[in-house]
Amino acid sequence: MGMILVLAFWAVAILLLSLASGLLTLPFSCLLCKRQRKRKMLLCFLTPGTALCTYAAGSFVCMVVIAVILGTDIGIGDSWSAALKNHYELASTDAPENGGICRKDDPCGEVLVSEVTHLQVLGDSVIGKADGSYFIFNLKNGIHTDSLTYQELTRHISPSTIHLVDNSTYYREQRKTAYAIAGILCLLLTALSVWLLWRIGLHGFQKKLQEL
Structure with missing residues (x-):
């Protein structure tokens, strides 16, 4: 709506x-x-x-x-957005359950990582789950590694620090x-x-x- x-x-x-x-x-x-x-x-x-x-x-x-x-978004309507770092944001349309990572200042609105369902900001990186697999996104240079298994993710990130939340929770926590x-x-x-x-x-x- x-x-x-x-x-x-x-x-x-x-x-x-x-x-x-x-x-x-x-x-x-x-x-x-x-x-x-x-x-x-x-x-x-x-x-x-x-x-x-x-x-x-x-x-x-x-x-x-x-x-x-x-x-962030205003909180009314069918679009959601929440700032990450360095002009990157998580944005969703129609439903917050599926989002994408993109740059705010990109006139083309290119989605760099799509189908994001869970994420966590760790320093200058974002880790998360997208389309059934895991990813690591560097918020400094925009380089990202996709299609990781959980075991591959834990080779880069300590399992004790991984606390992914779904998109709706992330949107809510940013403005709570x-x-x-x-x-x-x-x-x-x-x-x-x-x-x-x-x-x-x-x-x-x-x-x-x-x-x-």
Whole structure:
């Protein structure tokens, strides 16, 4: 699914969820609010939508910033990419299970190692599994040795240091910490937006009444 379709889907989903959540708050706000009932009912109706939209917008901005800083994909759509070293990257299309190693600055987008399913970065090299066999890729000069058996791989790399992970895990691990920090920031921003909504909605209205 392309990025535009994903964004459109989430926009519609957030809109419907905001509307449904807002409607659910109305009976409770009607029963619990005695003073300024109509205004508080309106604020209760707007609160879920404000929270969801703020969190979604903040998350999207954070995802773009993280993608630029870490050299990864945005995290939306049907393509995945994660930086390796020296302008090399692991990239996948349609499904993260199968990827390829290529250079970011290559205008032709030549795939140097294809059908990569597992990998591990060791210093200036990448070892991994591709198309049922193992490979070693030098991130300094781009030289790679393919079609290795596990025994042949262990002649170059100590077995105790080999800890291959699948592509999905590698993509996730590259941005896990950044996403956790971004999630906390988005929650704080969401709480602030809801607080401002009620602050302006209640106190701003009271101030206008006093001026009148």
